Amino acid sequence: MVNMKLTIIGTGNMAEAILHGVSKYYQVEVVGRNQKRLDELEQKFKKNVTFSLLKENFDISHKNLILCVKPYALASVSELFTGQANSHLSVLAGVRLEDLKRYIPALHTVRTMPNLAAKYAKSMTTLCGDRTFKGEAIAICSCFGEALWLDSEKEIDIATAVAGSGPAFLALVAESLADGCVKEGLKRTDAQVLVQGLFKGFAPLIEENHPSLLKDAVMSPGGTTAAGYGALEEANVRNAMINAIEKAYKRAKDLGEK
Numbered sequence: 292m293v294n295m296k297l298t299i300i301g302t303g304n305m306a307e308a309i310l311h312g313v314s315k316y317y318q319v320e321v322v323g324r325n326q327k328r329l330d331e332l333e334q335k336f337k338k339n340v341t342f343s344l345l346k347e348n349f350d351i352s353h354k355n356l357i358l359c360v361k362p363y364a365l366a367s368v369s370e371l372f373t374g375q376a377n378s379h380l381s382v383l384a385g386v387r388l389e390d391l392k393r394y395i396p397a398l399h400t401v402r403t404m405p406n407l408a409a410k411y412a413k414s415m416t417t418l419c420g421d422r423t424f425k426g427e428a429i430a431i432c433s434c435f436g437e438a439l440w441l442d443s444e445k446e447i448d449i450a451t452a453v454a455g456s457g458p459a460f461l462a463l464v465a466e467s468l469a470d471g472c473v474k475e476g477l478k479r480t481d482a483q484v485l486v487q488g489l490f491k492g493f494a495p496l497i498e499e500n501h502p503s504l505l506k507d508a509v510m511s512p513g514g515t516t517a518a519g520y521g522a523l524e525e526a527n528v529r530n531a532m533i534n535a536i537e538k539a540y541k542r543a544k545d546l547g548e549k
């Protein structure tokens with residue numbers, strides 16, 4: 292057990308996903324405004340976690356906060372707090388460090404961008420903020436996947452387009468590959484199993500191989516992959532992916548400026 296207590300504020304999807312990982316290594320208190328949801332989580336997490344209702348004058352002094360509420364709730368939640376936290380890790384998409392520091396006093400503030408794979412300790416989480424807490428922040432985020440420290444907020448906004456939105460983009464690829472199989476006559480359930488297996492097998496392959504070398508290894512002259520690959524290039528899929536990252540990055544920037 293790490294000798295540091297964490298305080299998760301919020302009881303939503305991301306709070307639960309993070310709780311899966313951090314409760315294995317840290318003592319955690321979960322504080323939320325929804326008693327029913329607190330009770331539900333209490334049934335699931337019995338070890339190393341306590342639960343309490345978020346009330347006015349919640350003293351954050353010396354606490355290590357992980358803020359897991361919606362971005363628009365930052366101001367209203369901060370009104371319930373008194374004192375100065377030791378550290379504040381925020382998962383709020385697009386919310387700038389400047390605003391986090393303005394609303395929640397803390398000695399160290401770090402902005403993070405996890406994804407829902409945190410539930411399986413497989414989030415690819417990016418972080419940036421006060422370097423004084425870099426080691427501790429990376430250690431906390433490593434409990435629910437991999438953690439990558441970035442040097443600027445611009446970089447975390449770009450990374451959000453892949454790490455945060457990526458599961459939705461890959462879901463589109465998965466769904467359309469399955470649709471293609473069904474179109475050619477494969478049963479839907481079999482197509483689904485096929486695509487799930489593809490993604491599982493692809494994970495270790497992409498971890499160890501450069502994408503272009505992976506493609507070269509699969510594509511034989513005049514073969515099936517070359518035929519399919521040609522269709523993807525004709526449909527401009529590469530450019531569509533690059534545009535998707537551009538649009539998601541722009542949106543992350545816009546949200547942060549609001």
Ligand SMILES: NC(=O)c1ccc[n+]([C@@H]2O[C@H](COP(=O)([O-])OP(=O)(O)OC[C@H]3O[C@@H](n4cnc5c(N)ncnc54)[C@H](OP(=O)(O)O)[C@@H]3O)[C@@H](O)[C@H]2O)c1
Nearest residue numbers: 301302303304305325359360361362364367382383384405
């Ligand atoms: N989901 C993702 O894939 C993902 C990825 C990266 C980052 N994030 C970030 O994670 C954060 C939470 O997202 P989520 O998906 O977990 O959302 P969610 O499931 O809707 O949970 C939001 C939580 O915030 C609480 N909350 C909202 N307004 C509040 C207020 N004024 N005072 C106190 N608590 C309040 C909600 O309480 P109630 O239940 O009472 O409404 C709920 O516990 C967001 O900032 C999002 O940007 C999410």
